[in-house]
Amino acid sequence: MSSFKIAIASGKGGVGKTTISVLLYHQLQKTMNETISLVDCDVEEPNSRIFFPASTQTNKEVAYQEIPMIDTTLCSFCRKCVNVCEFNAIMMVSALEHAEVNESLCHSCGACEYVCDRQALGTKRVAIGEMSQHNTSTGVLYEGRLEIGSVMQTRLIGMLKEWGATDHLTIYDAPPGTSCSVVETLDEMDYVILVAEETSFGLHDLKLIVRLVKALQLPFGVLINKAGLGTTPLKAYLEQEHIELLGEVPHNLEFAKASAQADIFSNIPWSIQTSLERVTQKIKHKRVEL
Amino acid sequence: MKVVITSTSDSLTSTFDRRFGRTAWFCILDTEDDAIRFIPNEHLNASNGAGLKAAEMMGELKVSKVISGDFGPKAKQLLDKLGIQMVVIDEADSLVQEIIERLNYTK
Numbered sequence: 329m330s331s332f333k334i335a336i337a338s339g340k341g342g343v344g345k346t347t348i349s350v351l352l353y354h355q356l357q358k359t360m361n362e363t364i365s366l367v368d369c370d371v372e373e374p375n376s377r378i379f380f381p382a383s384t385q386t387n388k389e390v391a392y393q394e395i396p397m398i399d400t401t402l403c404s405f406c407r408k409c410v411n412v413c414e415f416n417a418i419m420m421v422s423a424l425e426h427a428e429v430n431e432s433l434c435h436s437c438g439a440c441e442y443v444c445d446r447q448a449l450g451t452k453r454v455a456i457g458e459m460s461q462h463n464t465s466t467g468v469l470y471e472g473r474l475e476i477g478s479v480m481q482t483r484l485i486g487m488l489k490e491w492g493a494t495d496h497l498t499i500y501d502a503p504p505g506t507s508c509s510v511v512e513t514l515d516e517m518d519y520v521i522l523v524a525e526e527t528s529f530g531l532h533d534l535k536l537i538v539r540l541v542k543a544l545q546l547p548f549g550v551l552i553n554k555a556g557l558g559t560t561p562l563k564a565y566l567e568q569e570h571i572e573l574l575g576e577v578p579h580n581l582e583f584a585k586a587s588a589q590a591d592i593f594s595n596i597p598w599s600i601q602t603s604l605e606r607v608t609q610k611i612k613h614k615r616v617e618l
Numbered sequence: 619m620k621v622v623i624t625s626t627s628d629s630l631t632s633t634f635d636r637r638f639g640r641t642a643w644f645c646i647l648d649t650e651d652d653a654i655r656f657i658p659n660e661h662l663n664a665s666n667g668a669g670l671k672a673a674e675m676m677g678e679l680k681v682s683k684v685i686s687g688d689f690g691p692k693a694k695q696l697l698d699k700l701g702i703q704m705v706v707i708d709e710a711d712s713l714v715q716e717i718i719e720r721l722n723y724t725k
């Protein structure tokens with residue numbers, strides 16, 4: 329089997345992106361004879377695992393970043409490193425022979441080390457988060473959890489994607505919005521599913537994420553969640569822009585409640601089930617086509 | 619000794635700026651000779667680390683005391699390390715001049 333990477337994204341949180349990711353993961357696993365992985369890339373607030381209360385952790389690894397350290401006995405206080413640091417992470421007071429790198433501002437870009445001609449910069453390792461692997465009732469789940477206060481979300485997402493790489497079908501649950509973390513998640517995807525809601529805010533948010541995936545030149549389609557709830561011309565927009573509508577997951581109050589209690593696989597309503605089947609069918613075709 | 623007051627503009631009749639890292643100007647009072655200088659905050663619009671850069675500047679200028687309304691946690695830490703005293707006042711409408719007068723450094 330070859331790998332096939334699908335990201336599930338939305339212009340904003342609260343449209344049921346994680347629920348959809350988990351349902352598609354479940355549905356795809358049922359119909360395919362390979363182990364499907366789900367990678368929760370929302371490292372600031374990972375929540376896919378809530379849907380699998382019986383999952384067991386099978387592996388974990390701490391992710392590190394390298395932070396430069398300035399040896400003031402070698403440093404000439406020339407400030408080259410200070411000026412090259414785009415993140416204002418280096419503080420230097422030559423009058424007091426004080427030099428330090430602020431961990432929460434440093435992005436480990438290496439620029440300071442590159443410009444220093446006195447070898448005054450060493451490095452130390454600082455944890456930016458943890459990556460863990462779980463066996464769920466469905467398949468494998470990977471989760472990244474950012475260390476509180478760390479600004480290295482994109483780095484952690486990149487590491488998590490590498491750590492959880494398989495040659496099977498993998499679903500990546502992107503963080504909500506259109507931030508750098510989303511861009512990092514979408515990098516090297518084979519296909520992107522955008523989850524949208526039929527409300528006026530929903531349309532606005534969808535347009536933002538459509539702009540992003542178009543800029544990244546990724547093939548994508550839209551899945552309407554909680555269909556039938558609103559009346560905005562979302563479909564008219566899709567038609568006008570020639571965007572593929574992958575399917576509509578109907579709104580179902582009882583089911584929404586169940587998914588809030590994270591007991592969603594036990595009785596998926598038939599209307600939702602049929603729509604999921606249609607979408608997974610389309611995904612399988614995409615895999616052959618792309 | 620040098621005392622700094624964060625200021626919204628570059629004259630004694632400017633109002634006090636409550637923000638340390640994102641103040642527009644620094645008013646520097648040298649108590650030795652009563653000289654007063656204003657220097658702009660070049661890191662005012664930095665997306666990150668404005669407070670730290672301001673604290674660094676205080677160190678370079680060999681300031682002993684900074685008067686402002688709100689020091690961020692990072693700036694506070696660095697100022698502490700550099701041995702610079704922080705004075706917090708909460709008087710958004712005061713003029714820089716009034717604060718200087720209250721300091722009572724004049725010989």
Ligand code: SF4
Nearest residue numbers: 413434435437438440
């Ligand atoms: S590694 Fe990059 S971000 Fe970190 S201190 Fe050096 S120049 Fe700044």
Ligand code: SF4
Nearest residue numbers: 403404406407409444
């Ligand atoms: S570039 Fe090197 S020598 Fe110059 S201030 Fe930075 S650490 Fe010191």
